Amino acid sequence: MPDAAMSDVVVDGNVLRVEALSVAYPSRDGWLHAVDGVSLSIAPGTVLGLVGESGSGKSTVVLALLGLLGSSARLRAERLEFDGHDLLREAAALRGRRIGVVFQDSAATLNPALTVGTQVVEPMRVHLGTKRALAWQRGIELLAEMGIPRPAEIMRSYPHQLSGGMKQRVGIAAALASEPDLLLLDEPTTALDVTIEAQILSLLDRLRTMRLEGGRRLAMLLVSHNLGIVDRLCDSVSVLYAGRLVESGTTANVLQRPLHPYSKGLLAALPRVDRQHAGRLAPIPGRLPDLWAPDPGCNFRPRCAFASAGCEQPQRVTGDHHKVRCHRADTIVDIPWPIERATAAAQPRSAVPLVEAADLSIRFDSGGWLQRLLGESAGILAVDRVSLTIHSGEVLGLVGESGCGKSTLGRLLLRLLPALDGTLSFAAEPVRAKPDARFRRQAQVVFQNSDTSLNPRQTVGEILGRAIRWFAIANVEAEVMVEVGRLLDLVRLPRSYARRYPHQLSGGEKQRVGIARALAPRPRFVVCDEAVSALDVSVQAAVLNLLRDLRDQLGVAYLFISHDIGVIAHIADRIAVMYRGTIVEEGLADDVLRPPYHPYTELLLSSVPLIGRQRDTDPPPAARPPAAGGCKFADRCRFRLGPLCDSVPPPLQAAGPGHRIRCHIPLPQLAGQPHWLDRGETT
Amino acid sequence: MTAVARSPLRLPSSLVLGAALLGLIAAAAIVGIWLTPYDPAAFAVRDRLQPPSALHPFGTDEFGRDVLSRVLAGAHLSLAAGFGAMAISLAVGVPLGLLAAFHRGVTEELIMRAVDLLISLPPVLLGLLVLAVTPPSLGKTIAAVGLVYVPILVRLTRAVALGLLQEDFVQAARARGEGAVPILWHEILPNAWPPIIVECGLRVTFAILLGSALSFLGLGPQPPASEWGLMIAEGRDFLRQAPWICLAPGLSLCVLLVTVNLVGEGLRERLDPQLSGRAHA
Numbered sequence: 001m002p003d004a005a006m007s008d009v010v011v012d013g014n015v016l017r018v019e020a021l022s023v024a025y026p027s028r029d030g031w032l033h034a035v036d037g038v039s040l041s042i043a044p045g046t047v048l049g050l051v052g053e054s055g056s057g058k059s060t061v062v063l064a065l066l067g068l069l070g071s072s073a074r075l076r077a078e079r080l081e082f083d084g085h086d087l088l089r090e091a092a093a094l095r096g097r098r099i100g101v102v103f104q105d106s107a108a109t110l111n112p113a114l115t116v117g118t119q120v121v122e123p124m125r126v127h128l129g130t131k132r133a134l135a136w137q138r139g140i141e142l143l144a145e146m147g148i149p150r151p152a153e154i155m156r157s158y159p160h161q162l163s164g165g166m167k168q169r170v171g172i173a174a175a176l177a178s179e180p181d182l183l184l185l186d187e188p189t190t191a192l193d194v195t196i197e198a199q200i201l202s203l204l205d206r207l208r209t210m211r212l213e214g215g216r217r218l219a220m221l222l223v224s225h226n227l228g229i230v231d232r233l234c235d236s237v238s239v240l241y242a243g244r245l246v247e248s249g250t251t252a253n254v255l256q257r258p259l260h261p262y263s264k265g266l267l268a269a270l271p272r273v274d275r276q277h278a279g280r281l282a283p284i285p286g287r288l289p290d291l292w293a294p295d296p297g298c299n300f301r302p303r304c305a306f307a308s309a310g311c312e313q314p315q316r317v318t319g320d321h322h323k324v325r326c327h328r329a330d331t332i333v334d335i336p337w338p339i340e341r342a343t344a345a346a347q348p349r350s351a352v353p354l355v356e357a358a359d360l361s362i363r364f365d366s367g368g369w370l371q372r373l374l375g376e377s378a379g380i381l382a383v384d385r386v387s388l389t390i391h392s393g394e395v396l397g398l399v400g401e402s403g404c405g406k407s408t409l410g411r412l413l414l415r416l417l418p419a420l421d422g423t424l425s426f427a428a429e430p431v432r433a434k435p436d437a438r439f440r441r442q443a444q445v446v447f448q449n450s451d452t453s454l455n456p457r458q459t460v461g462e463i464l465g466r467a468i469r470w471f472a473i474a475n476v477e478a479e480v481m482v483e484v485g486r487l488l489d490l491v492r493l494p495r496s497y498a499r500r501y502p503h504q505l506s507g508g509e510k511q512r513v514g515i516a517r518a519l520a521p522r523p524r525f526v527v528c529d530e531a532v533s534a535l536d537v538s539v540q541a542a543v544l545n546l547l548r549d550l551r552d553q554l555g556v557a558y559l560f561i562s563h564d565i566g567v568i569a570h571i572a573d574r575i576a577v578m579y580r581g582t583i584v585e586e587g588l589a590d591d592v593l594r595p596p597y598h599p600y601t602e603l604l605l606s607s608v609p610l611i612g613r614q615r616d617t618d619p620p621p622a623a624r625p626p627a628a629g630g631c632k633f634a635d636r637c638r639f640r641l642g643p644l645c646d647s648v649p650p651p652l653q654a655a656g657p658g659h660r661i662r663c664h665i666p667l668p669q670l671a672g673q674p675h676w677l678d679r680g681e682t683t
Numbered sequence: 684m685t686a687v688a689r690s691p692l693r694l695p696s697s698l699v700l701g702a703a704l705l706g707l708i709a710a711a712a713i714v715g716i717w718l719t720p721y722d723p724a725a726f727a728v729r730d731r732l733q734p735p736s737a738l739h740p741f742g743t744d745e746f747g748r749d750v751l752s753r754v755l756a757g758a759h760l761s762l763a764a765g766f767g768a769m770a771i772s773l774a775v776g777v778p779l780g781l782l783a784a785f786h787r788g789v790t791e792e793l794i795m796r797a798v799d800l801l802i803s804l805p806p807v808l809l810g811l812l813v814l815a816v817t818p819p820s821l822g823k824t825i826a827a828v829g830l831v832y833v834p835i836l837v838r839l840t841r842a843v844a845l846g847l848l849q850e851d852f853v854q855a856a857r858a859r860g861e862g863a864v865p866i867l868w869h870e871i872l873p874n875a876w877p878p879i880i881v882e883c884g885l886r887v888t889f890a891i892l893l894g895s896a897l898s899f900l901g902l903g904p905q906p907p908a909s910e911w912g913l914m915i916a917e918g919r920d921f922l923r924q925a926p927w928i929c930l931a932p933g934l935s936l937c938v939l940l941v942t943v944n945l946v947g948e949g950l951r952e953r954l955d956p957q958l959s960g961r962a963h964a
Contacts, residue, residue: 414858440860453851457873463852466869470859517855 014041015181015219016065019079023060026072033294034060036243044181045217047208049234049251051224053266053536055288056240058223062186065221066101067091083181097127100175104187106167110159116143116170117155123178142173147203165196169203176207183207183220189229193401193563198607201232208233225536227270228609231255239263242289242299249322255611259324259333261304268337269541271570273593273608274677281570282339283542287506298326306332352428353389354557355443355525360386360412360422382408384581385422392524393555397572397589399565399604405581406561410527413559414443426525441471444518448530450510454502460488460513461498467520487516491546508539512546519550527559532567544571565604569593574658577601580632587659596670598661599637605676631664639665698949704942712758721749723756724907732925742927744918750931757909757932761939764825764894764903765887771829772836773883779833780840781867781875784848795841798834806831806893807900814902821910824903828890839882843875877954884947888940895936911936 023035035057042048052058063069064080065087080087082094095101103109110119120139124130130138136155143151146169159167168188175183185204189197207218224230230237231251238248239260247260258264268282286303289295297312298304304311306328315325362383382405390396400406411417413424415435424431431439447453454463464484474480485495491512502510511531518526528547532540548571550556562568568575568589575592577585577600585598592601631637634645641664650664661670716723721739727747735742741750783794801809813827847853848871856866897903898912906913911932918928 416854416857435860437860440858443858445855445858447851447854449851453855455852455870455874458869467859470861470865514855521859 013043015044015083016040016042016221017079017081018061018065019077021061021064021077021080022075023057023064023069024074026074027292030292031074032291034243034291035064036294038238038240038243038245040221040238040245040248042182042219042221044219045208046235047204047220047222047233049222049224049230049237050240051227051230051237051266052240053225053288053538055242055291057243058240059186060243061240062101062184062221062223065091065184066095066099068095096123097178098180099182099184100178100180101184102168102171102175102186102188104190106171107159107164107191109171110167110174112159115156115158116162120155120170120174120177123174127178139173139177142177143170146170146173147199148173163196164192165199168192168196168200172200172203172207181216181219183218185220185222185224187224188222190224190226194565195401195603195607197229198609201229201609204233226609227255227266227537228611231611232609239266243291243294244299245317245323245325246300247322247324249319253322257333259319259322259329260300260326261306261328261332261337262300264337265303265305266537267611268339269538270611271541271544271564271566272610273566273569273605274610280339280545280548281541282337283540283545284337284538285542287508305338306335351391354392354394354427355388355390355413355559356425356428357389357413358387358423360409360424361420362408362412362417363420381581383412386578386581386583387422388576388583388586390525390557390559392557393551394574395551395558395560395572397568397575398559398561398578399563399568399575400578401563401604404578406578407529409578410445410529410559410561414445414527415439416445437471441521442523443525443527444521444523445527445529446511446514446518446531448533450507450514450534451502453514454510454517456502458501459498460484460493460500460502460505463502463513464488464498464517464520467517471521473521483520487520490519490550491516506539507535508543511535511539511543515543515546515550519554519556522554523556525557525559527561529561530563531560533562533564540567547571565608577604582632582662584633584662585660587656591656591659594675595673596655596661596667597673597676598633598663598670599639599665600633602673602676603636603638631662639669641665695949695952697945698953701942701945701947701949704938705946708758708939708942709762711755712762715755715758716752719749719752719755721752723748723752723909732921734925735927741931742925744914744925744928745921750914750928753909753914754911754931754935757911757914758935758939760821760898760904760908760910761891761895761936763821764828765891765943767825768828768832768890768894769883769887771826772832772886773879775829776833776836777840777879780837781844781871783837784841784844784871785863785867791841794837798837801830802834807896810893810897811900811902814897819902819905821904821908824894824897827897827902828893831893832886832890835886836879836882840875840879843878844871847871847874881947881951881954884950885944886947888943888947891936891940891943 018041019039021035021038022033024031024033038057038061040048040050050058050061060069064075067087069075075088077088082099085094087094110116117136117139120142121132121135124135124138125132139155140151143154148154148166148169154162154166159170162170188204189200192200204220208220210218222230222233234251236249237251237254239246239254239262241262247254247258247263254263255267258267262284265282265284269284271281284303289299289302295301296314298315301307301311308328310327313327315327317323317325318329360383361381364380364382386409388396398406398409408417412419415424415431415433418433426439426443458466461481461484464487465480468474468480468483474483481498484498488495488497493509493512493516497505497509502513505513531547532543535543544567547558551558560568560571572589574587575589576583577592577598579600585592585601593605597605630646630648631650634640637645645664648664650662653661653663653667655661655667655670661667663670725748727743730739730743730747731745733739733743733747739749739751741754743749744753779794783791804812809831810827813830814823817823853866853870856870894903895910895912898910899916901916903913904910906917914932915929918925921928
């Protein structure tokens with residue numbers, strides 16, 4: 001393009017300029033200061049990442065830019081300017097027209113009653129006044145640009161007919177339909193599987209190089225809690241903590257050389273698949289400060305490992321290109337966030353299998369009772385002849401995308417669901433379909449969602465007390481209370497918490513209560529079903545460390561289920577990779593994370609957005625009907641051999657001691673794949 | 684009841700007002716009969732069809748009975764019909780609903796199809812069916828009205844329990860090996876009762892109305908009882924000459940219904956999480 005050189009040198013033509021933005025919400029206890037003096041700016045053609053944990057105020061910033069805060073919120077800013085327009089007054093006219101938005105859950109933002117086409121075309125008709133036929137044609141082009149196959153057909157379909165990734169592509173297309181100058185992305189990939197996330201990220205990456213009409217270039221604001229995604233996509237990063245901007249600068253500077261203690265802590269708390277088994281994670285202790293009465297000094301001070309005198313003073317933002325709000329930034333520049341020590345030495349793992357499952361299967365029937373009666377029901381084999389063993393004191397990590405059957409497998413191992421087929425034995429004894437109290441006592445479970453895993457009408461003491469009494473660990477009230485105290489000590493919660501109700505606890509504390517309840521009968525085996533997935537990174541690290549310590553201290557074995565391969569790589573001794581109901585690869589963590597690996601494992605690993613790695617994702621292979629009888633991954637496999645993969649069930653190949661891969665591709669060829677970390681360029 | 688108003692929990696004003704009025708009506712139903720100088724069943728042929736006066740504030744009926752005394756004496760019948768029927772629906776409907784939610788399959792199908800059958804009949808017809816075959820009485824009216832509202836409570840309880848049974852804390856109880864009774868009693872019921880109570884509070888109004896309607900049709904308490912519906916039925920013939928005979932019990936019924944509705948609305952405001960927002964945020 002002739003104007004390329006000109007538009008590349010746009011320097012101070014920031015399309016968005018925010019200075020000292022403050023937002024407060026009225027609440028029963030007074031004003032809640034959600035955002036406190038935040039400043040940011042975005043130049044055309046660049047991407048700014050806004051990073052922070054829940055409660056940091058990042059979504060409030062997005063709503064403020066859109067003028068969607070609601071009339072009760074109090075909004076103040078020295079400057080809130082978009083391309084020369086004052087957003088305080090003109091936000092309503094600009095949003096959807098020149099400022100596009102993509103929210104986390106495209107399933108909720110797309111209207112289920114309207115076709116995809118109607119929703120993509122509408123912004124063009126309303127904002128640009130495009131004629132219907134022309135807009136429809138443009139919509140098809142847009143969908144094609146978003147990498148949607150058969151766009152003309154998709155235009156006529158309804159949102160529920162599309163997969164999650166496709167819906168998000170449509171959401172992006174609808175946001176771009178009115179040709180905005182600024183695109184706000186609020187956790188755009190958080191609800192997606194990692195392989196789909198990688199595809200959306202490369203789509204967004206392409207968008208920023210895209211040129212709009214008249215040589216304008218799209219600016220993007222990416223709101224995310226995921227530092228890997230931010231690193232993949234953003235030119236610069238701003239870190240928010242409890243409503244205040246604590247650090248901002250270029251992505252490389254902030255993520256590779258963080259200056260603010262909070263940024264350091266966040267990075268140290270992140271379980272990273274490229275640094276597996278790098279010892280313990282560094283959690284950030286404490287919780288978010290009181291937003292009703294903001295600390296005039298540094299509000300991170302109570303949780304900060306570097307706090308000293310002077311922190312109670314209001315902190316100034318210093319630095320030109322790499323700004324930081326901390327008076328000690330210069331003195332601590334080379335000191336990493338401290339890592340706490342393990343409390344107990346690991347207990348030796350026994351060689352006798354504790355849990356042994358052979359050919360476990362379960363089928364979920366679809367269709368009504370009539371189909372079932374007539375034997376016409378197809379049904380889905382959610383778990384398809386899975387065999388695995390877990391030894392005492394061992395952590396088996398089970399990883400896979402949503403819907404692959406990993407949670408169902410966890411429930412089968414606990415006999416919470418009736419197995420269609422297969423055997424299960426525990427401590428060398430077979431477990432019946434309706435297990436006895438002894439099995440129940442020894443095999444327990446920790447759930448993902450700490451909000452629904454605790455009965456809201458019971459205090460922590462009652463919740464733990466019920467488990468203690470049920471298993472007759474103690475029966476007299478005084479003894480029960482002693483036991484409750486012991487459990488709370490074990491998960492490092494104050495004993496006074498026994499009198500609290502779940503809603504009075506933070507997410508991490510609730511998860512600790514869930515763990516304490518699972519430990520009440522002193523089990524030997526615990527299924528952790530996405531036990532840390534709903535937690536913020538800083539809290540997740542603390543819970544992961546706790547689980548690891550408890551394993552070392554008590555010799556408990558875990559089946560650790562997670563979609564996050566970083567978490568799995570951090571905690572697991574052995575890893576099993578699951579795809580559509582079957583385990584495609586199993587082995588020691590070190591073996592699974594390097595070649596030879598199953599093509600699906602390779603896809604999972606290379607899809608993880610890593611800090612310091614820029615790479616493009618391969619386009620997904622053309623969709624074929626899923627194989628019947630053959631390899632279930634054949635339709636997505638980059639290395640598919642041919643009809644063999646579609647029709648013949650793949651054999652289980654032994655790649656090493658305890659390392660098995662279910663694939664047709666000969667081992668030497670699998671071993672010849674490059675290491676996933678080396679694929680793509682590393683910065 | 685008024686002590687509740689001083690509670691620091693800031694109760695909804697409709698609940699406070701409704702509860703106060705309901706307390707007043709209940710008190711009138713219990714002690715009111717001793718405050719009037721007339722026996723509600725005593726005939727006084729000489730004073731028949733007297734308009735309201737200082738002696739007879741609500742006038743007298745065709746037998747010369749004091750209408751105010753009769754309205755007061757009948758209050759407990761309406762209250763009993765409403766609350767008694769609700770108690771019966773609760774006692775039958777909630778356990779059935781829990782059972783249907785916990786034992787999916789044959790048990791659930793049996794209970795729910797029986798409920799469908801009941802719900803397909805109009806309430807008055809259902810009441811008529813129960814009452815027509817045997818001689819009517821207050822107890823049977825209560826039972827009949829109670830039966831009418833059983834299906835609603837079964838469905839509600841089942842729906843609420845089905846949602847709760849999916850929750851992880853119930854899964855945790857199952858992982859401990861707990862059976863139906865401990866799970867339903869400790870985990871489900873404490874969480875299920877707010878919507879059930881709210882529903883009951885709103886349904887009592889309809890139960891009272893239905894009870895009176897059945898009485899009006901002669902299927903409730905028999906003369907000389909002074910059930911309000913029955914009084915309206917008896918006063919019908921004198922509507923032109925002595926409208927107060929119908930008006931007094933009719934207006935009383937209105938006041939009672941509004942009062943009970945206030946309490947129901949208040950309970951809903953207080954207990955429904957969608958209306959009260961996050962009370963403990």
